[in-house]
Amino acid sequence: MHLRVGGLARAYPSRSCAGCRARSFSTSHSRRSVIIHAGHVQSLNESTNALVSFSTETHNLNFHGPLSNLTVAIKDNICTMHLPTTCSSGMLRGMSNSVPRSRSNSITEFTSPFDATAVEFLKAGGANIIGKANCDEFGMGSLNVNSIHGPVVNPYQSPNEKSVPWAERERRSAGGSSGGSAAAVAAGMCDAALGTDTGGSVRLPASYCGITGLKPSYGLISRSVTFQLIFQKLMDSRWGVVSFADSLDCVGVLGKSVDTVKTVFDSISSYDPKDPTAAAPRTRDRAKASAESLLSTLDVNSSSPDLSSLRIGIPQEYFPFELNTTIVTAVRKVLERLSSLGAQLIPVSLPSTPYALSAYYVIATAEASSNLARYDGVQYGTRSPLLPGADKSKPDNVYAHTRSAGFGAEVRKRILLGTYALTADAFDNYFLQAQRVRQRIKTDFNSNFRIPNAQLSDPSPNPDGVDILLHPSAIRTAPRLDSDAISGLGPYLQDVMTAPASLAGLPAVSVPAGLAADGWPVGVSIVGQWGSDELVLCIGNVIERTSDKDNSNPNS
């Protein structure tokens, strides 16, 4: 319980390396410490813009729950009853675009009448929710710069600029779209944060900020129910998550350590006891059984883990031309360590990978154009008054006016693209084509994994397959907020490493893997077969523990 309330430079753990996690704040539940912590969080927020609203009271209902000693931030596209849910959009925050940093005009802010299921689970587990985290508008972006609340500034300070105060560090992106969640954790404002991951929105910011980020299997944090053995009902904890692209959206967890992420994940991926029809779906059990049988052959908990039965696939397509070479160096070091623990490294090929990004953007924008149709200024969205003399004869004009005023540029662009992809003329060539690519990507993954996909009706085992895939989480380190990389096609390329696992619905965790030549954090992603979330977390944990040894020497 060490609370340090000195100057910012001291309060923020000097992050000369990505491994200094132990020094951020633990949480105490004495009232005094809560107040001190809150004040401290606000001061850290000045320099990061990670949080956009703050809890004024503790909502801890369970002081003995598994999360009772954790502070958690919630991405602002996840519904909470006690705090507004703006999705970083002028649509839901009200359209006072001129003062992006003022957060007091709560009158027009949308506040949900319910808590998301994941939030309910957090509360039930005793977590202390400190506030809502900044994000790209409706989750659309890779750098957290498309936000009515302004961009998130990465809290990381590279060892190369130790001489300047933390608040004056180099201003780089925290990644997106869950940039606020990642920055809040990395700055020590909270122990963990909920994010959402549609195409990499948890893994990318985790990588840029030097923390751990998990995107679980799609539908696994779920209340999957089969009733009468006839109806398939999938009611996952996306309940309360404002949809961007439903078939890809996952609630993800960001944390300062793999253990913290696992603790939170375990709490929110349990079944909802309020649902009397809840039954353990066979697929989930099947997936769990395969993953556990593999885990039992590994010795991962001892100080010198034995990974000799682990087969790690290195997908060749994940080392593209655009990949920064010093990132390869960092990833290679991780591989060397795993190899020294006995793991077998196997080069594999996922040939459809080059098409993944295009397919991802077609599917995601198409679904977004549909999901965001409800913000029309009638039921949802702040209505923008028409100018005098405007043509009101067609309702479409009135809708268009509000939607043009309320959405940011990136969201408008994606809605237009998605709308086009769904028009009768384009549907076959874009939307259906993208679905075909998606199927091929799934097939690619399935043919490489040793564990069969539990969702397939007749999965055939592949003894020569691999257990996990390992690749860089991003093609580069965090870009500067004032650089060219945050405009043009740059931001879209950021998702190239993360989109395939999203399309296939696979679990993936990004863990810190040392530093690149510029002194900024590098992340590696571990991707597993559907349902083997525990396995990827477990390997992430091994990487985390073994990396502590040499990250004091980042530029070696």
Place this chain on the structure above:
Amino acid sequence: MLVRRCPWRSIQLHQLWCPRQIHTREAIHDKRWPGWQVIIGIEVHAQIKSRRKLFSESSTSRPGEIPNTTVSTFDSAFPGTLPTLNPKCVELAVRTALALNSKVHHQSAFDRKHYFYSDLPAGYQITQRYSPLASGGYLKLSKGDVSVGIQQIQLEQDTAKSTFDGLRRTSLIDLNRAGSGLMEIVSEPHMRSPEEAADYVRTLQAVLRCVGSSDGNMEQGSFRCDVNVSINKHGQPHGTRCEIKNLNSVKFMTVAITSEVFRHIELLESGCSVPQDTRGFDENKAETLKLRSKADSPDYRYMPDPNIPPLLLSEEYIETIRKTMPDLPDTTRVRLRNLGLSERDTDVLMAVDSGHEVGFDGELGKGAVTYFDSLAQQRDPRVVVNWMTHELIGQLTARKETFSDNPVSVEQLGELIDLVQDGKITGTSGKSLLKHIIANRSSSAPSVLARELSLEAISEDDNASTRAWCAEAIGALPEEAEAVRQGNPRVLNKLVGKVMQLSRGRADAQNARVVLEDVLRR
């Protein structure tokens, strides 16, 4: 987790765009439009009579409900809400499909249809465009030997209701209806006259009500029709069709079709072509009016709904519904006739039955046929139907009451019939007892009432009372008695009537006749 097979979807799309098979029927010559053939197809939107909405837990609303009171966060499209399919709606739609001889698909799926309108909170309607619940099938019309083909049956959400308040120049939105389940039933273009179209709608209404899947009430909006009309010269290919939207009574539908046919004829005979329009109906002018042309028709940007997994229905499930669903009118008619009921009695019973209230979630209402079936379980069906049609329904009608007001329970009428059949009370007493129960809304057992009202019959071995009444009757009607003594048997009836009157119906008429004959002929 959704697994979408894209090639399969594309095949589905392809099929959708294929020209339909042209239905061949003998040419019908209509005196109203000699030389022309009229082709009609109907799309029906029938509200599913379920207790809850299609994808949410909120109740479906009844007419007259206070606006915006049966609305969940999902119905109003709150950000972050997700749909959960209501199995009752599926069951009722499957019943409908089976009743229409449709093929229920083992796998169907849900799609989103997009458009911006204030009555559609989410900006899209969930429907089944690419992979409907059922396809194929037919409905046999009541007149002529005509079967109308069914193209497909799909589940979809109803919209909210918007009302324009002209005084305040404001649109009012009522979300009570938003998200209620609808069945869209699309017919093939197999109808050839406005009258056949009317017959199709009425027959379909009866089928839906019979299987309990919908109220089928056009006036209250739980059954809405869009009608496609085209005309062509006999032997020529089909003409361009126009769609007439939102017709809310059968009468208006026939008027609208007739007026549309004449409009097409006028256009064609003046050398113009018929543009493919979507039209409305002006009830006051009795003619259709243009809403929009084909060029203005919106692109609904259909997309598979990523939140709802495919709907999988096993053969076993479909068979269970087939076995447990209520009989169709035709089947019921045959069954009743096989029980020995006359055509007239069957007609009366079924006519009364068709007016019964449709229960929620397919629960069977208390219709006349169900009532009859319970009564006829261990009784002579012909006796039972006599009591029901002549006495029960007769007396209710005399009181200007309908069968749904019937206060007589199955147990009461059953016991009453048994009392009469066993000779415990006479038929005449039975009738007055029934009248008493209806008038007083009595729930007592008929045997108890018979005792209380002294209506118990005089048993055959209790000849003393009968003899006393007979003596009294002879005393009261000496001339008639003398006539009988002279050998005029017809006058005996008058004396028997007197005995019945004196005994207040308790005497057995047959027995009284024997006693009187015995006394007078001795």
